[in-house]
Amino acid sequence: MxxxxxxxxxxxxxxxxxxxxxxxxxxxxxxxxxxxGKYLVAIDSVGAGIGETVLITTGSSARLALRNTATPTDAVIVGIVD
Amino acid sequence: MxxxxxxxxxxxxxxxxxxxxxxxxxxxxxxxxxxxGKYLVAIDSVGAGIGETVLITTGSSARLALRNTATPTDAVIVGIVD
Amino acid sequence: MxxxxxxxxxxxxxxxxxxxxxxxxxxxxxxxxxxxGKYLVAIDSVGAGIGETVLITTGSSARLALRNTATPTDAVIVGIVD
Amino acid sequence: MxxxxxxxxxxxxxxxxxxxxxxxxxxxxxxxxxxxGKYLVAIDSVGAGIGETVLITTGSSARLALRNTATPTDAVIVGIVD
Amino acid sequence: MxxxxxxxxxxxxxxxxxxxxxxxxxxxxxxxxxxxGKYLVAIDSVGAGIGETVLITTGSSARLALRNTATPTDAVIVGIVD
Structure with a gap:
C-alpha cells in the first residue's frame, strides 16, 4: 500500500x-x-478530501474496497491517516 | 490509475x-x-483521440472495462478528463 | 517479494x-x-515490530497471507528474516 | 501494455x-x-523474431494470450507492430 | 518475466x-x-543455486509454478538460463 x-x-x-x-x-x-514528486489517481472510498494524508491500495485488490467489485480501477483510497 | x-x-x-x-x-x-517522459500502450474503451487527456486503468482490472473481459491486455483508457 | x-x-x-x-x-x-530510500506500507501477519527485517509479499497474492483473503490490501509482511 | x-x-x-x-x-x-535501456523477458505468442517491434502484455492478463492459461508467466508478446 | x-x-x-x-x-x-543493482526475493521452484542465472515470474502468475498455488508469494524462479 x-x-x-x-x-x-x-x-x-x-x-x-x-x-x-x-x-x-x-x-x-x-x-x-x-x-x-510521484503521483497516481485513485478512487476514494472513505470520504477523504484535498490535503488529507491517506492510504491507497493498488492493483486488483483495490476493487475489494468498493461496493461494485467489478469497477475497472487499480487504485482506491482505503483509509485516512491520523 | x-x-x-x-x-x-x-x-x-x-x-x-x-x-x-x-x-x-x-x-x-x-x-x-x-x-x-514515461509512456505506455493502452486499449481505448471510450472513443478517445490523439491529444486528449485520459484516465488509464492498469493491471488485470483493466479488462473489466472491455466487452470481452478475457482480452489479453493490462491497460485500458476508461475516461476522458474534462 | x-x-x-x-x-x-x-x-x-x-x-x-x-x-x-x-x-x-x-x-x-x-x-x-x-x-x-524506497518505502511502502504493509499489513503485518507475523507479529513483526519496528526495526525488524522482514519479507513482504505484494500484489493480489498478499491477501493469501491474511485470515480474511478479501481484505483490500496489496502488501503483507509474511516473514521475519533471521 | x-x-x-x-x-x-x-x-x-x-x-x-x-x-x-x-x-x-x-x-x-x-x-x-x-x-x-529497460528490458524484460516475454513469451512469444505470435511468431515474432529478433529485431521486430512488438506489443507486450504484462501481469496476470498475459496468460490469456496463451493456449495454456495456467502457464506461470507475467509477460507475453501479443502483437507485432506494423 | x-x-x-x-x-x-x-x-x-x-x-x-x-x-x-x-x-x-x-x-x-x-x-x-x-x-x-536492482534486487528482489523469489521462491525457487527448479533447484537453482547461488550464482546461477535464472528466469523469474512475478505477480499472481508466480504462484502457478508452485505445488501449493495459494502460497502467498509474488515471485518464483521458474527456469535456469543455459
Whole structure:
C-alpha cells in the first residue's frame, strides 16, 4: 500500500458507465513523511478530501474496497491517516 | 490509475485474435499536470483521440472495462478528463 | 517479494471496515543488505515490530497471507528474516 | 501494455514443466519510438523474431494470450507492430 | 518475466505457515546481460543455486509454478538460463 496526500479532484464526464459516481483524486505519494514528486489517481472510498494524508491500495485488490467489485480501477483510497 | 495524454495510434496487423478490433494508443503519463517522459500502450474503451487527456486503468482490472473481459491486455483508457 | 526494515506504525482511525484490526507498518526496502530510500506500507501477519527485517509479499497474492483473503490490501509482511 | 524490440532468445533447458515449448525473448522497451535501456523477458505468442517491434502484455492478463492459461508467466508478446 | 542472478539465500524462521519449506533467494536483476543493482526475493521452484542465472515470474502468475498455488508469494524462479 502507499501513503499519499490528496492534491486535486479529477473530473471526467465521458467515462466507462461502471465508473459513474466514482470520485477520482490525484494523490502525491509520501515516503517516510516526505513528498516524492510521484503521483497516481485513485478512487476514494472513505470520504477523504484535498490535503488529507491517506492510504491507497493498488492493483486488483483495490476493487475489494468498493461496493461494485467489478469497477475497472487499480487504485482506491482505503483509509485516512491520523 | 494514471492520467495521460494520447500521443499516437499503434497499428498491429499480426496480433492475437482476441485483440482484433482493439484500438491501441500510445499515451504519455501526466503527473501533477506535467508530462513525465514515461509512456505506455493502452486499449481505448471510450472513443478517445490523439491529444486528449485520459484516465488509464492498469493491471488485470483493466479488462473489466472491455466487452470481452478475457482480452489479453493490462491497460485500458476508461475516461476522458474534462 | 521484497526485503525491508520496519520503520514505523501507521495509524488510521477512519478506514474501510474490512481493514479494522489490521496493523499497518511503513517499511523501507532493503536491496543487497542496503537501505534504498524506497518505502511502502504493509499489513503485518507475523507479529513483526519496528526495526525488524522482514519479507513482504505484494500484489493480489498478499491477501493469501491474511485470515480474511478479501481484505483490500496489496502488501503483507509474511516473514521475519533471521 | 508495452512496446518493445526483440533483442535476443533466451534458452532455458531446466525449467518448470508447464513452460516446456515456450519461446522466451528478451525485449528492450521502446517509449515514444526511443530505446529506453529497460528490458524484460516475454513469451512469444505470435511468431515474432529478433529485431521486430512488438506489443507486450504484462501481469496476470498475459496468460490469456496463451493456449495454456495456467502457464506461470507475467509477460507475453501479443502483437507485432506494423 | 525477469532474468537475474542468485546472490544469496534468505532464512526466515518466523513466517507464514504456508511458506514453510519455501526456499527464498535474493536475486539481482540482469538486463541485456548486465547487472542492474536492482534486487528482489523469489521462491525457487527448479533447484537453482547461488550464482546461477535464472528466469523469474512475478505477480499472481508466480504462484502457478508452485505445488501449493495459494502460497502467498509474488515471485518464483521458474527456469535456469543455459
Amino acid at each position: 502507499l501513503k499519499g496526500i490528496i492534491i486535486d479532484n479529477i473530473v471526467s464526464t465521458r467515462k466507462q458507465e461502471s465508473l459513474l459516481g466514482s470520485k477520482f483524486m490525484e494523490v502525491e505519494i509520501l515516503e517516510n513523511g516526505q513528498r516524492t | 494514471l492520467k495521460g495524454i494520447i500521443i499516437d495510434n499503434i497499428v498491429s496487423t499480426r496480433k492475437q485474435e482476441s485483440l482484433l478490433g482493439s484500438k491501441f494508443m500510445e499515451v504519455e503519463i501526466l503527473e501533477n499536470g506535467q508530462r513525465t | 521484497l526485503k525491508g526494515i520496519i520503520i514505523d506504525n501507521i495509524v488510521s482511525t477512519r478506514k474501510q471496515e474490512s481493514l479494522l484490526g489490521s496493523k499497518f507498518m511503513e517499511v523501507e526496502i532493503l536491496e543487497n543488505g542496503q537501505r534504498t | 508495452l512496446k518493445g524490440i526483440i533483442i535476443d532468445n533466451i534458452v532455458s533447458t531446466r525449467k518448470q514443466e508447464s513452460l516446456l515449448g515456450s519461446k522466451f525473448m528478451e525485449v528492450e522497451i521502446l517509449e515514444n519510438g526511443q530505446r529506453t | 525477469l532474468k537475474g542472478i542468485i546472490i544469496d539465500n534468505i532464512v526466515s524462521t518466523r513466517k507464514q505457515e504456508s511458506l514453510l519449506g519455501s526456499k527464498f533467494m535474493e536475486v539481482e536483476i540482469l538486463e541485456n546481460g548486465q547487472r542492474t
